[in-house]
Amino acid sequence: MPTSLGLFGTGRLGSAIRRLADARDDVDLRWAVGREAASDLEQVDVVIDVSTGPAVAQHLTWARRTGTDLVIGATGWDPALLADGDHGIRVLVAPNFSLGVALARRLSLLLGGYAAATDRDGVAVDLAVTETHHRHKIDAPSGTALALRDALSVGAARHPEDVQTTSLRLGEVIGDHEVTVATALETITVRHTAHDRDLFAAGALTAATWLTTRPAPGLYTLDDLAEDHLKETA
Structure with missing residues (x-):
C-alpha cells in the first residue's frame, strides 16, 4: 500500500x-x-x-x-x-533534505571537537561556515548553514556567534556549504555541493x-x- x-x-x-x-x-x-x-x-x-x-x-x-x-x-x-x-x-x-548534509553536520560536530582540543593546546582557531545559493533564495544564512554553524559551535564549546558565517546569493547555484576550521598551521574544510534539486x-x-x-x-x-x-x- x-x-x-x-x-x-x-x-x-x-x-x-x-x-x-x-x-x-x-x-x-x-x-x-x-x-x-x-x-x-x-x-x-x-x-x-x-x-x-x-x-x-x-x-x-x-x-x-x-x-x-x-x-x-x-x-x-x-x-x-x-x-x-x-x-x-x-x-x-529538515532545513535540508540531503543525507549528505546530515553527514556533513556530524562531521562539523567532530571538527568542532578537534578545534576545542587544539584551542586547549594554546593554538588560536578560527571557525567559519560559508554558504552560496541562487539569487532567488530569500533567507540568509540558509537553514542548512545555521545547522552546520550550530553543530560546529557545540563541538567547539563556543557560542554560535563565534563562528564566522557568510552568505552569498549568486546566479542559479542550487546549494553549496563549506565548514572550515583554520589555524596558522592548517586548514580543514568539509564541503557539500548539491548538483541537482x-x-x-x-x-x-x-x-x-x-x-x-x-x-x-x-x-x-x-x-x-x-x-x-x-x-x-x-
Missing part, C-alpha cells in the same frame, strides 16, 4: 517532489497547494511542507488538528512553534515515508533518519 502524501508548496522544490513522486510506486501524491489556505484537504498519511516560513504556523496547526504527520522543509520560521513539546503527531524538521526532492520523499514508520508521535530530524540509514549500510 503506497504512502499517501500531501504537499504544501508548489515552487521549484515542490515541483521536483511532484515529478519524482509521480514516478514512484511507494508513494501516492494526492494534492499539492501553494498559497491557498490549508482547509478542506483530503486526508493523507503525511504532508511535506516546502512552502514559506510564514506559512508554517498555519500548516502545523492544520496538521495537529487533523492528526496528519508533517515534514517541515521550509526555512525562516520560528522554532518556538514546536517548543511546547505537545505535538500529538509525528513531525520531522532532485537530491532534495528524493530526500523529502524518503523523509516522509520514513516518518510514518516511527513508533510514536514526537519531533524528529534528518539526523534520526540518517542514523537509521547509516545502520542499514554499515
